[in-house]
Amino acid sequence: MQIKILQLLDGAKSAEGLTVIIDVFRAFSVACYAFDSGVSRIYPVGDIDLAYRLKKENPEYILVGERNEQKPEGFNFGNSPSQVLAGDVDGNVMVHTTSSGTQGIANAANADEIITGSFVNAGAIINYIRRKNPEKLSLVCMGYACQHPTDEDTFLAEYIKGELENDPVDFNDMVEKLRNGAGARFFVPEKQSWAPSEDFDLCLDLNRFSFVLKVENENGMNYLKKIEL
Numbered sequence: 001m002q003i004k005i006l007q008l009l010d011g012a013k014s015a016e017g018l019t020v021i022i023d024v025f026r027a028f029s030v031a032c033y034a035f036d037s038g039v040s041r042i043y044p045v046g047d048i049d050l051a052y053r054l055k056k057e058n059p060e061y062i063l064v065g066e067r068n069e070q071k072p073e074g075f076n077f078g079n080s081p082s083q084v085l086a087g088d089v090d091g092n093v094m095v096h097t098t099s100s101g102t103q104g105i106a107n108a109a110n111a112d113e114i115i116t117g118s119f120v121n122a123g124a125i126i127n128y129i130r131r132k133n134p135e136k137l138s139l140v141c142m143g144y145a146c147q148h149p150t151d152e153d154t155f156l157a158e159y160i161k162g163e164l165e166n167d168p169v170d171f172n173d174m175v176e177k178l179r180n181g182a183g184a185r186f187f188v189p190e191k192q193s194w195a196p197s198e199d200f201d202l203c204l205d206l207n208r209f210s211f212v213l214k215v216e217n218e219n220g221m222n223y224l225k226k227i228e229l
Helices: 008-014 027-036 048-057 081-086 101-107 119-132 151-164 171-179 182-187 197-203
Strands: 002-007 018-022 041-044 062-065 093-097 113-117 136-141 211-218 221-228
Touching (some): 002 151, 008 101, 018 151, 027 041, 027 062, 027 093, 027 101, 027 119, 027 197, 027 211, 027 221, 041 101, 048 062, 048 093, 081 197, 101 113, 119 151, 136 151, 171 182, 182 197
Parallel strands (some): 002 136, 018 113, 041 093, 062 093
Antiparallel strands (some): 041 221, 113 211, 211 221
16 A cells, blocks of 8 residues: 655645545544534535535535634634534534635545545544555645644644554654644633634544545535444
8 A cells, every 4th residue: 555645735636546634623523523413414615605605505504614713704613623512413414614624625636535534533544444455545634724734634644654554653642742732722712712722632532433534426516424434
């Protein structure tokens, strides 16, 4: 298996084979919590105008996501697992748009297959890859607003690669580095309304879920399908 760790939009555009689009803080952690809370389907979209249009055409849909980390006007929830857990999403269809993760899905046109990447379902992702045993595996780290790489996404790519190659990395060491580095923003008092401290721990709750989220397409629209392992 040829494993490549790629970065940002260029990485998504060049991804081949089985592709994992990674967004730990927080898009694809949010997606896992949403499905576990009873969301029936998630449409990951890159274009926020498309998200608003889908809501206008389907008033029962819920809008979840962010721009510049904060909840856009008219959205039901921000890109926050703790907000999703505190809300009532059971049975709802969710439209999800973010500055990083959903952009990766939208741009991975050359991938054979796309699944999402987060620590909360990392074990399931690894098991899924082992079962598929692809010739090529692309681990795409979407970074911060697709502008620069982030430690949390790169750490997950390294974690997955290490497990697949029987060269495991120290997850607890990663958490401490993130707590004092890229994740420190979750502990800033003035950011608690959109980046609450609970989100840090929720996004790093390793192997909380035993499913993967696979990108499927129906009538020209991407959606996430939950696959139990």
